[in-house]
Amino acid sequence: MPLSAANLLSEETSPYLRQHKDNPVHWRAWSTEALAEAQALDRPILLSVGYAACHWCHVMAHESFEDDGVAAVMNRLFVNIKVDREERPDIDQIYMAALNATGEQGGWPLTMFLTPDAKPFWGGTYFPKLPRYGRPGFVQVLESVHRAWRDKRGELARSADALTDHVSARLAGGPASTTIDPTQLATLAAGVQDMIDRQRGGLRGAPKFPNAPFMRVLWQYWLTSGNREHRDSVLLSLREMLKGGIYDHVGGGLSRYSTDADWLVPHFEKMLYDNAQLLQSLGWAYAATKDELFGVRIKETVGWLLREMRVDGGGFASSLDADSEGEEGLFYTWDRSEIESILGESSTRFLSIYGLAAPDGWEGKPVLHIEADDLTPVISAEFVSARQKLFHARAGRIRPGRDDKVLADWNGLTIAALAGVGRLLDRPDWIAAAAAAYRFVIGSSDDAGRLPHSILDDRRLYPAMSSDYAAMINASITLFEATSEASYIATARNFADKLETWYTDQSGHGYYLSASDSADLLMRIRGDVDEAVPSATAQIIEALTRLAVLTGDLDLQSKAWAAAEAASGRAAQLAYGQAGIVYAAALALDPWKLVTVDAPGSRAFACVADAASDPRRVDIRLTAGDKTSAPALPGGIVPDIARPGAWLCRGNGCLPVITEPAELRSALIQP
Known part of the structure; x- marks a missing residue:
């Protein structure tokens, strides 16, 4: 039955997709029906991929997707499909790899043009409505792609076939080796160490991301080798992040990345996965150093997480937007006069430690950060009181939007981190919150006991990704470590069985990202490549290794080892993009x-x-x-x-x- 000539996003599970439900664009969600429509109409597909907290996604939406004239061109020339990358990471990874293969820098919004059978032939990221930033206007792009499709269709089809084959070889390839190389971790750690900014931590240059997979590699190599230089690079990176504007000094929590090389001015969206991984890293750092700054930041970030990210039932929402009242960072930034008015005479003392910065190119109010090298006053009662006053004053502002969908894999990361720091700092209330989120996720399983990937109110998106099962296995194990409740291990074993049933590669070379009954994909990929979190493959190796160690199950150990061997071979030439696999293989070597x-x-x-x-x-x-x-x-x-x-x-x-x-x-x- 043909789809109606209308926008069809109003009933979707994704808040990001529903943000676009009133666009004049005839958007479809990704589905077999939408793909069939493209083939029936013999039209190319315009695929737009983004997420709810993405600033430039909002900009492109306001400029182009809400514009009647632009929408009319889109509707006339293309079948328009909108995808939430957080809800469908498998689709996002396929087409982002296609864009990168054309030599373009990736990012979101991802704008790709596909043949009617969903093969990519050209794309980009953000396109302005009118030509600027050295980029063509979006209508120009649409019309140029249409002319190329009309006049050079055979050439584009051949290009699409070649690009699809390239992406398939990269993302769905077989093993390149049958042994785990014990020197792989050392080689990668040395390479990452050479890229570290010696003054500010993180990788040199801008923009600056937390890059948890790289930090995990450095930490693991320090534990393995005793090389303190690698440990100190992680500690420096954490301290500088926690001083910079990328950290919310008033309410806790970390923004997604810094636009500059000094961790100063972030894109202000707060992502659940970044903060879960921050908690894990801070837990390791505090255990190793007993530096009270790390302990305080753990408490602040957990406070933010429990206060602002929990949904009804105990799960954790995906993200907070960067924008409020149409302006990026408005909720989080301060004028000096505001601070002086709120803190009164104590503002002088406060601003002797904290600074307000508005560097070149930043159009908003100044960003709060720590300027002092001595961080002792920051954790004192005096400064805690000052920050609480600012927090209560800020509470009266219009808040950024929240993406309320609960993702199983991101919640698994958060549950494990929260239970881990709960053990570390003897906070049974944090462990209880982790257990509540765990019950929320597994309570959303279908009648066959299969997990959903995304949960929003009474909506569920099935089937889960393999990363969902891996993250929830790790969450199960960490909750068992914190509580000694055997039911967590039984559930972890069940999740491992689901991995084997629905995601295994029958050749014995690992696991796929999508389930075997996912019917709407151009290709089935492994999920080897790290993004802001370790890849699905890395999480699977870690999960199966830990479960095998915990239970003494030799069959699980064999499966973990086989997956690690095959993945290590695939990662040999792409170690920087697959640092998570190198880290997980090192765990498998030395549990x-x-x-x-x-x-x-x-x-x-x-x-x-x-x-x-x-x-x-x-x-x-x-x-x-x-x-x-x-x-x-x-x-x-x-x-x-x-x-x-x-x-x-x-x-x-x-x-x-x-x-x-x-x-x-x-x-x-x-x-």
Whole structure:
């Protein structure tokens, strides 16, 4: 049945798509029906990919998609399909790879032109309505693409075939090796280290992103090698981020990236995944250094997360917009006069530590950041009080919009981070919040027990991505470590079974991003490439490795190892884009397991383990005298769980039983 000549986005699950429901453009969501329409009409597809918190997506929408004249051209010449990249990362990755293969810089909004059978032939990112910034106007682009399609269709079709083959070879390729190279982590860490900005942390140049996959590689290599230079690069990057305008000094939480090289002026959208990974990194940094700045930033960021990102039922929303009242950053920025009015005489002291900056090219109000090198006053009661006054004053402003959809993979990252820092700082309320979000996600499964990828009110988007299952396996394990509740392990095993049923590559070379019954894709891809979060493949290797270590399941260990071997081979030539795989393969090479047994009523060993967060380690906490089976340890060791003690295992071997908490503390001290 043909689709109606109208905008069809009003009933979609994505808030981003629904932002466009009143456009005069005849938008369709990505579907088999929309693709069939393009073939029936023999028209090319205009594919527009973005997300709710994307500033330039809003700009292009206001300039072009809300304009009747531009919409008329789009409707006449193309089948117009709108995609939320957060809801359909598989589609986004395919067409972003196609754009990159043409030599263009990627970004959002992604604007791609496809043949009626969905093969890409040309594209770009943001196009202004009228020619400027050295870019053609959007109507010019539309008409030029139409003329090329009309006059050079055969040539475009051949180009589309070649581009599709190239993307398929890159994103869906087979293994290039059958062994994990133990030097891969060292080589990549050395390369990343060479790119570090020695003054400001992060990678040199602008824009500056947190780049969690690279920071994880540096941290892991420090743990493996003892090279403190790599650790210090991560600590420097965290401290400078937490001083800069990219961090919200009044309300907590990190913006997506800084437009400059000094972490000063961000794009102000706040993404759930960035802050989940920030919490994880801060947990590791605090455990290693006990630097109180990291502890304070953990508490502030968790406070923001629980206050501003929880939806009804306990899950976490995807993002907060950069814009409010039509202006980027307006909610977060300050004039000096506002601060002086709110803080009164104490403003002088406050502004001796904090600065307000409006560098060249920034059109908004100044951005609050820390200028002082001595950060001790920042965590003092005096400055906490000042920030609270600013927070209450800011609460009266019009807030940025929130994208309320709950993504299973981003929530899995957040649950694991929240439970981890809850253990570290002895905050059972944070662990309880993580458990509530976990119940929210798994409670949204369908009748067959399959997870959705996206949840919004009573809407669900099935099937999930493999990254959703991987992230929720890791969340399950971290919640088990924090609570010792066996149900989390049973659920993790069920998720691993779902991965095997719906996502495995039958040749034994790993897993795909999309389920085998996803019927609307040009190709099936593996999900090897990192974005702001580690790739789906990286998360799967980590999840299966940790679950195998925890349970002693040799079949799971074999599957994790096979996936790591194949992925390591594929990553050999593209390590910088697949840092997550290198990190996860290093975990598979050198997994750690800790079993602690405390006397009834005591947490002596458990407290030592909680305070020594280490990404290599999986922990099991027991109480002496409990009626439970002894956990499986490498080398056939059977721990005596009838009395207090600790067993620390690395790879295939274990240390002798540790009988004193102080001895365990020494064993867990990082290099």
